[in-house]
Amino acid sequence: MSDRIDSDAGRQEAGRNLPPLRLHVPEPKFRPGDTADFSDFDIPPAGAQARPDEVAQPGEMRDLAYGLVRVLDEAGVAVGPWDPKLPAETLLRMLRAMALTRAFDARMFRAQRQGKTSFYMKSTGEEAVSIGAAAALASDDMCFPSYRQQGILIARGWPIVDMMNQIYSNKGDRLKGRQLPIMYSAREAGFFSISGNLTTQYPQAVGWAMASAARGDTRIAATWCGEGSTAEGDFHSACTFASVYRAPVIMNVVNNQWAISSFSGFAGAEATTFAARAIGYGIAGLRVDGNDALAVYAATRWAADRARANAGPTLIEHFTYRVEGHSTSDDPSAYRSADEASHWPLGDPIARLKKHCIALGIWDEERHAAMDKELAEMVHDAAREAEKNGILGHGLHHPMESMFEDVFEEMPWHLKEQQQKMLEEWKAAGL
Amino acid sequence: MEGGGPVTGTMSETMTQASGDVAQMNMIQAINSALDVMMGRDPDVVVMGEDVGYFGGVFRATAGLQQKYGKNRVFDTPITECGIIGVAVGMGAYGLRPVPEIQFADYIYPALDQLVSEAARLRYRSAGEFISPMTVRSPFGGGIFGGQTHSQSPEGIFTHVSGVKTVIPSTPYDAKGLLIAAIEDNDPVIFFEPKRIYNGPFDGHYDTPARSWAGHEAAQVPKGYYRVPLGEARVARAGGALTVLCYGTMVHVVENTVAEMGVDAEILDLRTLVPLDIEAIERSVKKTGRCLIVHEATRTSGFGAELSAQVQERCFYHLEAPIERVTGFDTPYPHSLEWAYFPGPVRIREAINKIMKD
16 A cells, blocks of 8 residues: 555545535526515615724624615615714705716617617616715725716716717717727726726725825725626735725725626625625625615715724625616626516615605605706706717717827837828828 | 937947946846835835835845835735736826836736736826826746746737837846836836846856856946936947847847857847837848847747847848747746757857858
């Protein structure tokens, strides 16, 4: 006999009598044709979650990574220790920004269907995630968004005509038609250039926050990714850096249940929550009802105060639902039950905030209907204004030679040569 | 480059830009000096990477910097190259000027997405709203018995990417001047350091005692600030018989082989691959009519393929022999057979003989 010490050294003598191994491939509960039933969801009542001190040690608040911070109850009343007790003016501003985001999405989705641009992504059902956060951050905090946080720009008052110019890739597009629609960049609004490669913004946000801390600045950074892309290495690199340097950053995971056609189980949701990722890194983790604008606000404000107190980063999972397809290129009826959205147990974020405002006596159905009408007209007018600068594919784009600009600060000879050749070829072809 | 005359190989011309005293430095000391000078001049410059802080780097390139400039500007990082470069992108967006170190070029692949899709394209995709003024330092190349994970030359991966500059020095003097120029550049720069010649020039004869930089003209390095501009090649040896295009360690191997053969070759040390000094190449090849390209990286789709295409497009009617390439083979970098893989004197001599025969 040899000196091997493995457990099956006697296998040949004894034979092998073990069950065959099985590969587990996750499967969502409901597919097309199924009736969605979320009654087995463990949804704690609003107000039930404790609110630790902003500078609490991560080890003292692990329950929060598995619970669900909720403020608005079924009657639309704000309850519990996380109630941010916002003034009426702030509540109505948030409601308006959420409604404007939805109206904007509706208009731009239609524009894509009308052939005015190549692509669009709606954030329907997820408006509270962006707008609740934007309302809780300072206006000069730096946001490193993913592709479904248009609500941040809207909440920060960025001109929607400018956003539409980008979507149309027209001559008014500040980004010179270089990016896929909705990949905005707005430095003045503290809104980092959106990549499209997933979660690359995570370590970048941490780096920005580290720089801010190293400089003794007071500004913090916030970033967003989907639950699906928490599987990317960048996410884990970012969490490690954020933990190691106690970076003043808020890392948001928007768990909208679906990554194109892959349900959250393919990112690990069957085994644990996304907020619980924080625990292994020793950072604060909060799991929040993402359809509750007040809960999102309260969690973000808590995390922002924590970061500003040099108590380190926070990972927030926003539990929500992607009501529409991934993008205009997607048809969710091919892979999920059609009635998931209507059965979603956490409701619609706009309807819930509206109900709250009405319950407070600061709002009513008539004013809401009038606001919706006003916002629809506003985006309609903005779209017409943007369309004056052109729509995609109709010639009103930035000049051809601009393609070679901004690759480098100064154009090197090889780009100048290629630019010159292109122009000569088009000229020779009589174009 | 524009309107410039030939960039001659003698340091004395570029030396005139230099200020302050001169000291004998090896390439590591020159790089350390460049970092020191830039950290002293610009409070936005930060140095980060695995083992670069207290310890001063596995090759000592950052020795003493943390002590001098503090942990907020010189710090160790977790072992995640993706994180290092991603964080450097964010720091650049904040307004800093990061100089991350990737401990070996062989480890740079986990950072590719952050380099290729993020740092290199940030200026373009944001139409100049955000930039990524980082310089990624990384030791590269073989000849140190590093095996397949400590010997690679991945420069061709980066020269293929729009929006990033690729710089490779071959002397202490150039290493410092180029690194300063790279750090001052507002675009991302990949700065590959030929680690075989950190401590001394290498003539390609692996079985002879290693030489130090002592006594080498290009090891006389000004202590203060000076730049060697990006995008300018250096004539390492003027000659008329053939042109050899090379960079990094191979400059010294070629110089020695040519001297041994007694061939009147003109050796161009490219120094910057992107943007390339095409005028220097065109001028030289049109003069000599013959062209050899030498690099250590694998052959297929290597930077030599681009050089060969450029020479063919611009100098075809001046060529008196086919362009030759001497490169690493299209295999992983071997350990025991390192010197069979390395494009050394034997293979360079064969190639020159072939070119000169026609």
